[in-house]
Amino acid sequence: xxxxHTDLLARLVKLGYRxxxxxxxxxxxxxxxxxxxxxxxxxxxxxxxxxxxxxxxxYRNLELLAQLGLISCVDFGQGxxxxxxxxxxHHHHLVCRNCHAMIEINSDAFADIQHGFxxxxxxxxxxxxxxxxxxxxxxxxxxxxxxxxxxxxL
Amino acid sequence: xxxxHTDLLARLVKLGYRxxxxxxxxxxxxxxxxxxxxxxxxxxxxxxxxxxxxxxxxYRNLELLAQLGLISCVDFGQGxxxxxxxxxxHHHHLVCRNCHAMIEINSDAFADIQHGFxxxxxxxxxxxxxxxxxxxxxxxxxxxxxxxxxxxxL
DNA sequence: TTGACTGCAAAGCGTTTGCAATAAC
DNA sequence: GTTATTGCAAACGCTTTGCAGTCAA
Numbered sequence: 001x002x003x004x005h006t007d008l009l010a011r012l013v014k015l016g017y018r019x020x021x022x023x024x025x026x027x028x029x030x031x032x033x034x035x036x037x038x039x040x041x042x043x044x045x046x047x048x049x050x051x052x053x054x055x056x057x058x059y060r061n062l063e064l065l066a067q068l069g070l071i072s073c074v075d076f077g078q079g080x081x082x083x084x085x086x087x088x089x090h091h092h093h094l095v096c097r098n099c100h101a102m103i104e105i106n107s108d109a110f111a112d113i114q115h116g117f118x119x120x121x122x123x124x125x126x127x128x129x130x131x132x133x134x135x136x137x138x139x140x141x142x143x144x145x146x147x148x149x150x151x152x153x154l
Numbered sequence: 155x156x157x158x159h160t161d162l163l164a165r166l167v168k169l170g171y172r173x174x175x176x177x178x179x180x181x182x183x184x185x186x187x188x189x190x191x192x193x194x195x196x197x198x199x200x201x202x203x204x205x206x207x208x209x210x211x212x213y214r215n216l217e218l219l220a221q222l223g224l225i226s227c228v229d230f231g232q233g234x235x236x237x238x239x240x241x242x243x244h245h246h247h248l249v250c251r252n253c254h255a256m257i258e259i260n261s262d263a264f265a266d267i268q269h270g271f272x273x274x275x276x277x278x279x280x281x282x283x284x285x286x287x288x289x290x291x292x293x294x295x296x297x298x299x300x301x302x303x304x305x306x307x308l
Numbered sequence: 309t310t311g312a313c314t315g316c317a318a319a320g321c322g323t324t325t326g327c328a329a330t331a332a333c
Numbered sequence: 334g335t336t337a338t339t340g341c342a343a344a345c346g347c348t349t350t351g352c353a354g355t356c357a358a
Contacts, residue, residue: 018312018357039347054315059348061313077229079322079347094277103275113263121257122291123248132284137276172332172337193322208340213323215338233322233347 005031008070008085015068022057025050027065027085036074036082074129090128096136103136159185162224162239169222176211179204181219181239190228190236228283244282250290257290 005027009019017023029045030037037045043058062083065071072086076095092110094103110127117123159181163173171177183199184191191199197212216237219225226240230249246264248257264281271277 020313020357022314052315055347056316056349057314075231077231079233081347094271094275094279096277097280103277105271105275109267109270113267116263117248117259117286117288121248121259122294123250123257123288124294125248125286125288126251127286127288130284130286132271132279132281134271134277134279134281140276140278174332174338176339206340209322210324210341211339235322 005085008065011070012068017064021050022046022053023061025053026058026061027070030071030083030085034084036084038080038082042083072128074131076131077133086128092127092130092132094136095131095133096139097133098135098139101136101138159239162219165224166222171218175204176200176207177215179207180212180215181224184225184237184239188238190238192234192236196237226282228285230285231287240282246281246284246286248286248288248290250293251287253290253293255290255292 005024008027008031009024012023013019025046026042029042039055039058039062042062043053043055046053046058062071062073066073066083070085071083074082074084074093076082076093090107091104092107094105096102107127107130110130114125114127117125159178162181162185163178166177167173179200180196183196193209193212193216196216197207197209200207200212216225216227220227220237224239225237228236228238228247230236230247244261245258246261248259250256261281261284264284268279268281271279
């Protein structure tokens with residue numbers, strides 16, 4: 001079963017941390033969606049309820065919660081980092097680098113590879129949230145030439 | 155055969171761009187190693203030869219060269235971006251998030267998966283330079299408990 | 309009561325920008 | 334001569350920090 005934000009708060013307490021309105025809100029916001037949210041979006045949504053919350057608090061708590069394993073942090077590259085409560089099974093993302101569309105795929109395809117790395121290199125790959133870049137079907141269709149951005153060849 | 159930086163310069167000219175000492179140096183520095191280098195390291199090495207080169211020039215040229223496909227850009231997440239001339243066959247990286255050790259692996263393992271994405275989703279994944287995070291053998295061995303960083307549980 | 313936590317303002321970091329001067333063609 | 338390219342300085346966006354005041358336990 002999926003953990004509610006209340007469960008997560010209980011775990012926080014058990015680990016010796018305090019429950020503050022800011023943390024409650026943060027976890028509530030994270031809990032009410034399936035999606036991963038950026039620190040900025042989280043700050044916005046938290047502030048929609050409690051406008052005085054400071055961004056440094058959001059950053060500090062996201063770091064803490066991620067470190068404790070209560071939430072997870074997905075790095076999409078190019079400086080885009082997003083957070084989510086990990087309820088649903090691990091999944092990966094196909095991110096279109098043109099239109100930023102995101103296709104979620106389950107992680108079964110990678111299970112063998114992951115196992116292989118452990119066998120061969122002793123390396124335990126964290127394949128919870130791979131972000132793979134590329135071009136989605138639509139953008140591939142629209143893209144006229146390979147490199148449409150040569151100022152000199154236009 | 156591997157392309158030398160001279161070949162790359164020739165391609166630049168063919169595409170209508172100018173050959174400047176800065177570009178020559180940048181490509182020479184990139185060409186003299188197999189490794190991927192950060193913009194900062196590249197600036198350092200370029201400046202070792204020609205101290206007046208400006209960082210904005212390095213950034214602008216890295217972007218240009220990557221866009222033209224003359225070099226490639228690997229995003230290791232956490233804001234770490236590195237560049238390399240792509241001579242050797244595509245490869246991926248197993249990056250230890252503890253000690254930052256890097257294991258290079260070839261990309262054969264991913265060929266099937268990549269093909270699968272194209273079939274299933276029409277998504278053309280750019281799997282030139284995956285960076286997979288995790289824990290290397292040594293760090294897994296050293297790590298006493300799962301979460302060694304609970305200030306409250308110490 | 310007490311120290312974990314917050315809000316604020318300021319700094320940090322890698323990267324990007326506008327612009328006048330320069331140099332490749 | 335033309336204009337792509339450079340160097341510089343300033344701004345950028347996101348994140349982090351130090352610190353004094355606050356509030357959960």
